[in-house]
Amino acid sequence: MGLQDKLNDLLQQGLKQVEESVNLESINDVRVKMLGKKGPITEVLRGMRDLSAEERPKVGQFANEVRDQLTNAIDEQRAKLENAKLNDQLKKEAIDVTLPGNSVAQGQPHVIQQIIDELVDLFIGMGYVVAEGSEVEEDRYNFEMLNLPKDHPARDMQDTFYVTPEILMRTQTSPMQARTLETHDFSKGPLKMVSPGKVYRRDTDDATHSHQFHQVEGLVIGKHITMADLKGTLEVVAQDLFGDELEVRLRPSYFPFTEPSVEADITCFNCHGKGCAICKYTGWIEVLGAGMTHPNVLKMAGVDPEEYGGFAFGLGPDRFAMLKYGVNDIRDFYQNDVRFLTQFDQKG
Amino acid sequence: MKVSYKWLQEYLDIDVKPKDLAEKLARTSVDINDVYSPSDGLTKLVVGYVTSLKPHPDSDHLAICQVNIGEAEDVQIVCGAPNIAANHNVIVALPGARIGNNIKIKRSKMRGELSEGMICALQEIGFTEKVAPKAYDEGIWFLPEEAKPGESIFPYLGMDDVIIDTDITPNRGDMFSMRGNVNDIAAFYDLKPHFTEKKVVENSDEQTSDLISAAIPNPEIAPTYKLRVIKDVQIADSPLWLQIKLWNAGIRPINNVVDVTNYILIKYGQPLHSFDYNKLPSHDISVRHAHQGEEFVTLDKDTRELIAEDIVVTAGDKPVALAGTMGGLETAISDDTTAVTLESAIFDSILVRKQARRLDLHSESSTRFERGIDPATVETAVDEAAQMIAELAHGTVTTGIVTGSETKPKPVIVKVTLARINHVLGTSLVAQDVTDIFNRLAFVSEFNGDTFTVDVPTRRWDVNIEADLLEEIARIFGYDNIPSTLPAQTNNVGGLDAEQKLIRSSRHVLEGLGLNQAISYSLTTIEKAQQFQITNGGTPMVLDYPMSQDHVATRMNLISGLLIDVAYNVARSQENIALYEQGRTFVPVAADQRPTEEEHIAGVVTGKLLTDTWHDKTEAVDFYQIKGIVEQFLQNMALTGNVTFVANTARKEMHPGRTADIFLDDQIIGYVGEIHPNTAKEYKIPESYVFELNLEPIIANDKIARHYQEISKYPSITRDIAMLVNDYITNQEIVSLIQDKGGAFLTDVTLFDVYQGTHVPEGKKSLAYSLTYQDKNETLVEDKVNQAFDKVTAKLIEEFDITVR
Ligand SMILES: [Zn+2]
Secondary structure, three states: OOHHHHHHHHHHHHHHHHHHOOOHHHHHHHHHHHHOOOOHHHHHHHHHHHOOOOHHHHHHHHHHHHHHHHHHHHHHHHHHHHHHHHHHHHHHOOOOOOOOOOOOOOOOOOHHHHHHHHHHHHHHHOOOEEOOOOOEEEHHHHOHHHOOOOOOHHHHHOOOOEOOOOEEEOOOOOHHHHHHHHHOOHHHOOEEEEEEEEEEOOOOOOOOOOOEEEEEEEEEEEOOOOHHHHHHHHHHHHHHHHOOOOOEEEEEEEEOOEEEEEEEEEEOOOOOOOOOOOOOOOOEEEEEEEEEEOHHHHHHOOOOOOOOEEEEEEEOHHHHHHHHHOOOOOOHHHHOOHHHHOOOOOOO | OEEEHHHHHHHOOOOOOHHHHHHHHHHHOOEEEEEEOOOOOOEEEEEEEEEEEEEOOOOOOOEEEEEEOOOOOOEEEEEOOOOOOOOOEEEEEEEEEEEHHHEEOOOEEEOOEEEOOEEEOHHHHOOOOOOOOHHHOOOOOEEOOOOOOOOEOHHHHOOOOOEEEEEOOOOOHHHHOHHHHHHHHHHHHOOOOOOOOOOOOOOOOOEHHHHOEEOOOOOOOOOEEEEEEEEOOOOOOOOHHHHHHHHHOOOOOOOHHHHHHHHHHHHHOOOEEEEEHHHOOOOEEEEEEOOOOOEEEEOOOOEEEOOOOOEEEEEOOEEEEEOOOEEEOOOOOOOOOOOEEEEEEEOOHHHHHHHHHHOOOOOHHHHHHHHOOOHHHHHHHHHHHHHHHHHHOOOEEOEOOEEEEOOOOOOEEEEEEHHHHHHHHOOOOOHHHHHHHHHHOOOEEEEEOOEEEEEEOOOOOOOOOHHHHHHHHHHHHOHHHOOOOOOOOOOOOOEOOHHHHHHHHHHHHHHHOOOEEOOOOOEEOHHHHHOOOOOOOOOOOEOOOOOEOOEOEEOOOOHHHHHHHHHHHHOOOOOOEEEEEEEEEEEOOOOOOOOEEEEEEEEEEEOOOOOOOOOOOOOOOOHHHHHHHHHHHHHHOOEOOOEEEEEOOOOOOEEEEEEEEEEEOOEEEEEEEEEOHHHHHHHOOOOEEEEEEEHHHHHHOOEOOOOOOOOOOOOOEEEEEEEEEEOOOOHHHHHHHHHHHOOOOEEEEEEEEEEOOOOOOOOEEEEEEEEEEOOOOOOOOHHHHHHHHHHHHHHHHHHHOOEEO
């Protein structure tokens, strides 16, 4: 039997042993037995010195091939066995992945805060600054500077918590109109501000009334601010909050500090204009009040109404939250039931 | 105002659906409360003619009626109305009919007698008690003789009309009349109104001034005051057409004199008052302020105590009416009235408003005086009323009007340029567009090169300045037609300032730490307002005239509000509550001054921060957990100042052994701890942990510019030290000393064990710290660390008498 045949025999024998190895120990044994320094292949190669010069390289090459083939087979089988062992183990580690995960601590921002932040961010994106006023105001700024002198009938519409005849809980965020107008340096460009905050009315708390609620006031005053700009701005706000497929309609309204005054309605998002209980069967939902700043307001704040003009608007975050989420009772916002607060956890 | 569509059609050739008209009104002039027909929801109501009736054999108040309902045979209906009578047309609800309150009528037997329907009173077909004529309060209504049995009753009662109920803004007082509505609708539909005024025929030669006089010494309270007298009147019910107009407007028909005054009120917006001429205690009429405490019995039989600010109409100085608000009982028109004094006036709007408000007497009249009266129609209105009374009550109108005061309206001329219009509205109108709008409004205007000069009619007293004209142009042009743009971009940069950013971040930090944002009431009780103050700031600002006992004073702390929230949750079986609030507290400065408003942030945790799951059980919150929250919060604020916690045993509302004041350098900025069990009991809440921080010093404190340190490439070395120490020595004292004396390479000190009990002598505790040393620039050698560690150990022994274990 020639060396070549011997090698061939060894190869077949080795491959058979590899195939028959069922665990890592036995495959290791095969490797040591077949390829080790004292193994049969080494033995065969030792016999090469008896071969002729022509045959020697041929047999040498074949011997290497046999060795490589066996090495590969062993590696392959070992990998297979290792894998099987791991899979076995992983199988044992299997758990019920439908069991609930651990609880984690995450607090939620108040839904009204979310609405305010969303509005504020929207306006910041349009170049507005944020000016927060005092919750305890002077009658002068809350009313008089807004074209609401002492006996003005519109004062009846806002029942006021007075502290003294001159000091009150602000009934609106509008005092910041007068205050920012007084201090703004118009040589540095137009005034564009929003003022979010708490306001107070002398009301009995029930499902639709609260003695405390929130407003976001806006004011834009410059040399070239138009009613068309107001309309465009209100559309941006309404559509940002409630969806851009909704139509916005402006209606004439009345506020002492704006003229013309308008109220903006959006198509009822519940019935899309057909009429339902939410929109009181009108198809429209009132979302905000606005108007072109009254010349008296500018004058009283020392701004020349001939040169400067612009618009103001007032937004009601409580109302927005009620509309947006279908909250039926405004008191829910201020009682802070954790089951209520934790629901508003949508991010992004 | 309830505007009748049919009445509008008398003056306008209008042919749009009432719903569409309402939508147009909303978009152009005033808001709409409702659009409805009085017949909405009613069915199978027909005219029936009672051909005969007999008493019910088994009842002393029911009648069995045979009723012609336009069919071959009469039907039998049992009726219980006291005024039921034969040979009258009545309202019949047929079997299957729906009447008021959504009641369905069925064929039935009443005490054994078949009843094929029901004979109805007005109240039973949707008329409110307030509107249904009083004479028929107790009984059924009779339809006119010419009504045809079997026909729908709706046309006979004006119930086929559509009512547009408008919600009028304070400036549009003119819209409280048919005249105002007609003019506005004509303007926005570009129609020519044919509004008709009835002229008076003075059919008595007797001079009014011989019968009555009016003198108004103080014309400010009654700028216009006029009287007419109609004699020989016969009081009766008004014709049905007039009653229909009134009840569709929500006003109850009374008699032919009072109804005329109400008709004129709706038509012109001019309230009139009718006095029984013969019952006036004197015929010298005047208007004056009431005397303080003066008593007066109004039409509704209530005795009113007046104050000096009220205004009264007097006859011979005796009050006969609350001017513009309500007449007096004694001089009211009654069935035996034969002569009528009609008053047409303008009273001071503010005084009428205050009087009506104070006495809770808001009426159709007072509302109109409050919102304004057109001076141009004061006489027109009283003339037309006199003529109608003459026609309907067969009266004679005496010659002349008696005038007590008259303020001629000043002409209102307003100018505006075309450029200004387009500049403010953002439109590109041309002169003709604007002229058309003024023409449609029936404002006389002149255009001269670039300027419109507009003569505003007196009926639009809300239009006085340029801005008012701009509003008129905008709304008639249509807000829908105004373009939508955004203000031109300028080099303004928007954004939050540093304080606003910090406040926003402070909220995000606490949310990240597991607390939910609460917004509580800022107005609370005096007691709660002044609890939990960080520093003793005294008593809170108190409202002059609060609405409820729970909301009287401005809060000086946030914790008390949060505890109210906790109590609310606990009462609803919520055990784990983690809340924070960011908001204002109010620190009084001096009486007559506004308080200082401080931004605070506070938190409360009751129960567990994490809810237990099947897999994971957590500990209830304790002092160290809430303190951890505060520490992380303050860490995030990147303050350059040094934050320390100092035990405070003296806070009344707090657990004396588990409360720490928080200092920023040497300024107190807040505290953290467990609330006192007594406080918890008061609030009806379990063990709770709270903190409150004044954000103002945190905002003011410099922030670490680069809140970052490079991670050293060189290894660190740690040394642990365990020590016995007297138990009154605080962790903070030891850590401070270690940090102070730890040497240049000490980078961290971590407490890893606290132990008291077995194997530790009485009065001592065992503390163990891990000290980490590291050099930023090279590998530390052991020797250096040993040196530093030995030094600090020695210092601890020297300073605190520790025993190293
Ligand atoms: Zn709807």
